[in-house]
Amino acid sequence: MHALLDAISRLERPTDAQRVFHGRGGLHPGSEQWSLDAYPPVWLLTSHQPVSDSDLDTVLEALRERWSVLAPSEPLNCVFQLRQEARSETRVLSGDVPDPHTVSEGPVRFRVHLPRGLNHGLFLDMAAGRQWVRDRMRAQPGARVLNLFAYTCAFSVVAMQAGASQVVNVDMAGGALNIGKQNHALNGLGQGASFLPHDIFSSWGKLRRSGPHDLVIVDPPAYQKGSFVAEKDYVRLMRRLPDLLAPGGHAMLCLNSTKLETSFLLDLMQVAAPSLRFLERLPNPPAFDDASPERALKVLIFQAPSDGPGDDEGNPGHVP
Incomplete structure (x- = not known):
């Protein structure tokens, strides 16, 4: 050591x-x-x-x-x-x-709980993802966001601070969502966010009616018995994205698995929602550098087709 x-x-x-x-x-x-x-x-x-x-x-x-x-x-x-x-x-x-x-990450404050539980209320390796959401919302004030597997709603707090008009947070863990509500209050965010303690796979109708969404964030556990198993459940999420996204909207797909590589998400998306265009894989924070990047956290950005020319951003990306 x-x-x-x-x-x-x-x-x-x-x-x-x-x-x-x-x-x-x-x-x-x-x-x-x-x-x-x-x-x-x-x-x-x-x-x-x-x-x-x-x-x-x-x-x-x-x-x-x-x-x-x-x-x-x-x-x-x-x-x-x-x-x-x-x-x-x-x-x-x-x-x-x-x-x-209470801890800070730049201008945002979060409640954490170190002495209990496997997780602590804030995933530090997702800092670059939160920064991307902040930048995206600043570029698109008034955007509507769907935050799936929201946990303690860190993405929601960042999005609301940066100008989102609405964030729908969905997670089966009501206790985590309650901490998410505290995080919003801690940052002076009183309106615009909703918190749904629902099973995502049983709530597609409600989620579709809450949209269309300019950004859909998908940050599931790689494996959680009785809740989500990436190998069989991720594709079910992907199939729903075209119905949830506004024209030209973005999807952030996250995968924290040492066994599944970037190609797992890219290949599934080609099958489940080929209309979504891959833009980029976000770099992880330097503190999380890995000798084998494919074992580390994967955060991929996709974009839905627009209704008219000139609305899409960027060019089809490549995996670093």
Whole structure:
């Protein structure tokens, strides 16, 4: 874990939520199991393999030493999570965790919850996707957005802040949507967003009537038993996109799977909705660089045909 300790020795004090060490990307031999994230004022240390108390103490001591330089008058707040497949064990190693815990990403604020659950309320690897949504909404003020698998509605908050007139957030997890409502209130967003705790596959009629949508965001889990399995369910979503999108509208399709590559989405789209044109794959944040980019998060942008000439953007893209 030399690379992790070296990264800790060079830490700067963060202001926004961000990843600061990404062993999972395979670029740091010997530290592949580790990641370190900043959710100010808390550090989140994660291991994807069991770790000895000795190794954990070594990392914690390195954090304490660096923090004493960065913030000598402040306690070190550190949470450790052991993640194995779909299970996690989380405990506070040092200091305290605010409750409620609010973090920032640029101009946006989000509620997070580190000590409980497998996920923490904000997916840091999706920062570039949120920036793309922000830029898209600034270029198209008043746009209508459909946010599928909305989780805590981070995309919705960004879209509304940047000028969207309406966002429909859909997720089966009512608890996550409640946090999404808090995120909207936290950012002073009072109107324009709706929150539907529905099964997407049983709600197509309602979703179609809420449109047409200038942007449809699809960010499902790669695998969630009883809810979504990418290999069989993604194509069902794609078939609906032409009916949900306004002429010239955009679709953002996300896939966080180490096994399924970009070609999985591109090939399915050619079968399910060939009228949608592929524009680009968004680059992931530099902190999430991966030795094998196809194992990392894939975020692809497509565009529906327009009613008239000159409305489509860009040229057919290529996979980097």
